[in-house]
Amino acid sequence: MATLEAQAAERVIEACVRTESVRKCVFTSSLLACVWRQNYPHDRRCPTIIDESCWSDESFCRDNKLWFALGKTAAEKAAWRAARGRDLKLVTICPALVTGPGFRRRNSTASIAYLKGARAMLADGLLATANVETVAEAHVHAYEAMGDNTAGGRYICYDHVVKRPEEFAELERQLGLPGGATAARGSDDDRPARFELCKRKLSRLMSSRRRCTYDTYYSVAFD
Helix, strand or coil: CHHHHHHHHHHHHHHHHHCCCCCEEEEECCCHHHHCCCCCCCECCECEEECCCCCCCHHHHHHCCCHHHHHHHHHHHHHHHHHCCCCCEEEEEEECEEECCCHHHHCHHHHHHHCCCHHHHHHHCCCEEEEHHHHHHHHHHHHHHHCCCCCCEEEEECCEECCCHHHHHHHHHHHCCCCCHHHCCHHHCCCCCCEEECCHHHHHHHHHHHHHHHHHHHHHHCC
């Protein structure tokens, strides 16, 4: 599956490059392309930051049968390789588990695949969700910002980090998965998470675009 996803990503980029009217591409990846590694450097005094510079280890994903994460990682890397040195601006958005009214129910296969290894993510502070409207807004802002070269690279996108087993249990319930999430952390439930997700880059982009929209609206409205 990972090979097929990588090939599909390459073909999308090639199609963009060959289409004269397309010079910008916002590619949807996944937060799972950032979080799975075997050996993170870790300081017990503070959590390790996971941001856009982090990539999931494909060998680790393969060894642990994290196929969804492996496919997303391989596809995004393939997209970047295909775009390198070409006349195409590329940005990738890496959303967490996408949620929204009825969204999980209509997209349960992808959601269930995303949650493979979720208990480990919960324990490490890496299980997060992103509302579908936030994800859409991130894509729009990134695309618009590419026009004036203020957007580039990767962007992690999430709204909420799931920290309590009860929240995870609710996700399982909504997806119709077997219960048992309350045992995810066991006796270490109160220990601090080893990692901390960081979306500062996306937050800066979206706040700057909102300011631009506000300024443009009022300059037009009162001219």
